[in-house]
Amino acid sequence: MKRWTLAELAKETGAQLRGNADLMITGLATLRSAGPEQLSFLANPLYRSALAVTGAGAVILREEDAADFDGNALIAANPYAVYAALTHHFDRTPRREPGIHASAVVDPDAVIDPSAVIGARAVIESGAVIGPACVIEPGAFIGARVSLGQGCHVRANAVIHHDCVLGNRVVIHSGAVIGDDGFGFAPANGRWNKIAQIGRVVIHDDADIGANTTIDRGALDDTVIHQGVIIDNLVMIAHNVEVGAHTAIAGCCGISGSTKIGSWCVLAGGVGLVGHIEVCDKVHITGMTMVTKSITKPGSYSSGTAFDTTDNWKKMAVRLKKLDETTRRLRELEGLVQQLTSKTD
Incomplete structure (x- = not known):
C-alpha cells in the first residue's frame, strides 16, 4: 500500500499545509466515506454540509472554506486540481514490464520500440510503428502502417485501423474504434454504392478517447483530433470532422461529417451536430442540444425544452x-x- 505524509503531499502540490504534517495518508475518498488515513476534498459548494461530518484524516479545500473546518487541511485555490494531481499517487493500475507477450501476433515488418509493452493476443500489422513507452493492452488491434508516438496507451480490445496516426501520450480506451470507414454511399441504379474511405484519422498529442467511441477515417482528407482533446465514452465522430485543441466532448454526442469544432469548446452529453457546419472557439453547448447551423460567436448555446411532468x-x-x-x-x-x-x- 502506498503511503505519503501530509507534508509530502503538500510539497508535491504546492498546497498550504495546516495541521499534522506527519499524518500518513493511504488513499483518497469522498467527504462522506473517507476514513482517518484518507484524504478528501471540497470543490463543489453543494457538498459543503458534508465537511462538518467527514471522517477524513485531511481535506483539500479553499481558504474561505478552511475557516469553518478545524481538521487537518491542504489549502489551495483550486482543490479539484490538487485532487486530480494526487490521484496518480494512489493509482492502482497494473504496471507492465516492457516486452512482447508470447501470444501476441506481431508482423515482422512492424517496428516496436524496446521499451513498449505488447499485451497478450494483441495484433500488430505490417508497417506499424509503436513508439517508446507505449502500452498495447491484451486483445488490441493495431492496423497496417499505423504510427504511435511516445507514451501512447491503447487499452484492451481497442481497434486502430490502417494508416492512422497518433501523437504522443494519446490514450485510446477499451472498445474504441479509430479509423473505420465513414458512412459514405452514393445512390445510383436503385442501390447504395459504397465509397472507399481513403483518408486517415490523425490524433494529436495528449488526447484521450473514451471507451466504445468511434472516430471514422476521412473520405478524402483526414479526420483530425487536435492536441489535448478529451472525448467521453460512446461518442460518434464521423468522417472528416475536425476537433480543435483542448475541446471536451461528453458521452453520447454525435458529430456528423465534415463538421469543424473550434478549440476550448465543451459539448455536454447527448449533443448532436449536423454535417458541414463550423463551431468557433470557446463555445459551450448544453446537454441534448441539436446544433443545425454554424456558431460564430463564443458563448453558451441550448435547444429543446426542459423536462416537466407528462x-x-x-x-x-x-x-x-x-x-x-x-x-x-x-x-x-x-x-x-x-x-x-x-x-x-
Missing part, C-alpha cells in the same frame, strides 16, 4: 403546435390596435 409537457407540446396560428392572430391584433390608435389620434 401532463404539463403535453400541454406545452399542444401550444407549440399552435404557435404559428397564435403568432398570426397576434399580428392581426397588433394591426387592429395600430388602426384604432391612428383613428383616435
